Amino acid sequence: MKDALKKLLSHDAPPLVQFFKYAIIGVFATAINFVVAEFCAAWVVPCLGANDILVQKLGFPQAAVSESVRAARAVACNMIGFVIANLICWLLNRSFVFRPGRHHWSVELALFFGGSALAVGVGSGIIYLLIRIYGTQTTWSFVINVVASVLINYVVRKFYVFKG
Numbered sequence: 001m002k003d004a005l006k007k008l009l010s011h012d013a014p015p016l017v018q019f020f021k022y023a024i025i026g027v028f029a030t031a032i033n034f035v036v037a038e039f040c041a042a043w044v045v046p047c048l049g050a051n052d053i054l055v056q057k058l059g060f061p062q063a064a065v066s067e068s069v070r071a072a073r074a075v076a077c078n079m080i081g082f083v084i085a086n087l088i089c090w091l092l093n094r095s096f097v098f099r100p101g102r103h104h105w106s107v108e109l110a111l112f113f114g115g116s117a118l119a120v121g122v123g124s125g126i127i128y129l130l131i132r133i134y135g136t137q138t139t140w141s142f143v144i145n146v147v148a149s150v151l152i153n154y155v156v157r158k159f160y161v162f163k164g
Contacts, residue, residue, distance in 0.1 A: 008021075009021075009096055011096075011097075011098070011099040018097055018098075019154075021096055021097045022093070022097045022098075022154065022157075025089060025092045025093055025096065025097060026089070026150060026153070026154075028088075028089075028092070029085040029086065029088060029089035029092075030085070030146050030149075030150075032081070032084060032085040032088060033078075033081035033082060033084070033085035033086075033146075034081065034142060034146070035081075036077075036080060036081035036084050036085065037074075037077045037078050037080065037081035037142055038054060038060075038077075038139070038142070040076070040077035040080050040081065041063075041073070041074060041077045041138055042054065042060045042061055043061070044077070044080070045073045045076050045077050045080075046061060046062075046063035046065070046073065047063050047065065047069075047070045047071075047073035047074045047077060047138055048060055048061065048062055048063055048138055048139075049062065049063070049070060049137065049138060050062050051137060052137045052138050052139055053137060053139050053140075054139055067131060067132055067135065068132060070131060070138065071127070071128045071131040071132045072128075074127055074128075074131060074138050074141065074142075075124045075127055075128055078120065078123070078124055078127060078142065078145065079120070079124070082116065082120045086112070086113060086116045089116075090108075090109060090112045090113075093112075093157060093162070094108070094162070097162075098157060098158070098161070098162030098163065099162060099163040100162060100163070101163055102161070102162055102163045103161075108161055108162070111156075111160060111161045112157065112161050114156075115152070115153060115156030115157060115160065115161060116149075116153060116156075118152060118156070119148065119149040119152035119153050119156075120145075120149065122148050122149075122152065123144075123145035123146075123148045123149045124145070126141070126144055126145055126148060127141040127142065127144075127145050130144060
């Protein structure tokens with residue numbers, strides 16, 4: 001049993017197990033990004049609108065700002081969450097999912113963040129447009145951002161950053 005668990009946690013796990021580990025770490029990193037972004041949206045760079053679910057259901061503070069200010073602040077909150085979550089995600093991915101060594105660790109980290117930056121750039125554009133054009137709740141725009149980020153990040157990490 002101990003050997004089986006050790007194999008599953010190793011870099012030599014079968015592809016389906018590798019993707020499952022990637023997904024678990026991704027969910028964890030996404031949760032970190034989401035929690036940090038929402039914390040920032042409530043208390044650091046206020047941008048939650050009156051109709052936001054966290055304002056209505058949990059009593060988080062509302063920011064009385066224009067839609068364009070709210071949209072820009074939401075992107076800033078997302079960036080703060082992005083940096084913290086991606087550093088943790090890189091460490092966990094290289095430790096438990098992908099085999100490091102294709103590049104020096106500093107290049108690997110730069111590529112990891114570069115791929116993530118691509119994903120967060122696309123996601124932030126989506127966040128901004130959803131809020132600015134459609135008046136979408138900040139929380140729902142963060143959720144939609146996650147879907148785009150997961151797809152982009154897996155491809156970049158699997159085929160360009162790590163050895164596979």
